[in-house]
Amino acid sequence: MTNAVLAKGNPALPDFNKFRDKLSHNWRAYLANVTLTLPLVLGSLIMFLPLVWAVSFSFGQPHEFFKLPPPVIPSAFRLDNYDVVFERVDFLRFFLNSVIVTTCVTIAQLISCSMAGYAFARLRFPGKRIIFIGFLASMMVPQHVTLIPVFIIIRGMGLYNNLGALIVPYATSVFGTFLLKQFFETIPDELEDAAKIDGAGFLQIYRRIMLPLAGPPLATLAILTFNSSWNNFFWPLIFINSSDKMTLPLGMLYLRGQDGVTNSGVLMAAIVLNLVPVLIFFLIFQRRLVEGVTLSGLKGA
Numbered sequence: 001m002t003n004a005v006l007a008k009g010n011p012a013l014p015d016f017n018k019f020r021d022k023l024s025h026n027w028r029a030y031l032a033n034v035t036l037t038l039p040l041v042l043g044s045l046i047m048f049l050p051l052v053w054a055v056s057f058s059f060g061q062p063h064e065f066f067k068l069p070p071p072v073i074p075s076a077f078r079l080d081n082y083d084v085v086f087e088r089v090d091f092l093r094f095f096l097n098s099v100i101v102t103t104c105v106t107i108a109q110l111i112s113c114s115m116a117g118y119a120f121a122r123l124r125f126p127g128k129r130i131i132f133i134g135f136l137a138s139m140m141v142p143q144h145v146t147l148i149p150v151f152i153i154i155r156g157m158g159l160y161n162n163l164g165a166l167i168v169p170y171a172t173s174v175f176g177t178f179l180l181k182q183f184f185e186t187i188p189d190e191l192e193d194a195a196k197i198d199g200a201g202f203l204q205i206y207r208r209i210m211l212p213l214a215g216p217p218l219a220t221l222a223i224l225t226f227n228s229s230w231n232n233f234f235w236p237l238i239f240i241n242s243s244d245k246m247t248l249p250l251g252m253l254y255l256r257g258q259d260g261v262t263n264s265g266v267l268m269a270a271i272v273l274n275l276v277p278v279l280i281f282f283l284i285f286q287r288r289l290v291e292g293v294t295l296s297g298l299k300g301a
Contacts, residue, residue, distance in 0.1 A: 051275075058082070058268040081269035085255065088266075091273070093244060094251030098230055099277075101166045101247060105229040106222055108171040113221060114214065116172070117180025118206050122192065132181075139174045147238070154239060165239035166247070170229060176221045183217040184210060219285045226281050230274075248274045 053072055058081050060074030085091055119125075120132050150169055159165040187210065195205045211218075233249040240246055246254060252270045 058272045081265040084266045094248045098247040102229040104167045105170045106225045112172040113176030116177040120181045121184035
């Protein structure tokens, strides 16, 4: 009897052709995964190495900063640069101002953008489409174009050289409104109709149905708003001129220019301290960020 007959007559014997095909398929899948993963790993290293270098640079000694190329790992880890940051400027005041501004802006945008997004997605009123198109068109206008009118308005409100000047212009966001509108349009109409049958009004539907379901896009908006407000430099540079009202980005400029020349390690230490809250906030909500971006792009789900 031949091997083919034996294999056919005895199920216990392996089918070498199927085994070979399966092995070949697994090998091709492995190569495909490596081909796709390797560029991602290389790109991540390119993005991550400057951060590692900045952190190690903040612990280094002054004479090491002038070496070419500068060392990635310092010869000794010291906290002197961090001590100098707190000695030269009121870093805690800058940090507190940034926390106040960022928290107020984030909360204000979550409330205003969710309400506006719900109105554009679910309510019917005259001129809604035209208003929304005009709303989106404002995203094409750079903020520098509207700087002078906004400056006149802020000064007229008595908010110049006040933290309110950094909060009021960013109390809402066109992008946040668009993000929430796209998500609210994916929620089935049956949920809203059932709530209306039970006697719920628009505010009750918004508060009890829409907001609980909008966790991912709200988390996405919170992360993006937090990062943008925390790192905002241009607006404080225009509206703040006293050191006790400065936020961290402007405070680091004040640290650098206080005596004309500042140790690079001190600046790196200040930058690392500025990055820590953003990284922590992102790591906590990164899963929500991906979910929010995914869900906001779905329509009719």
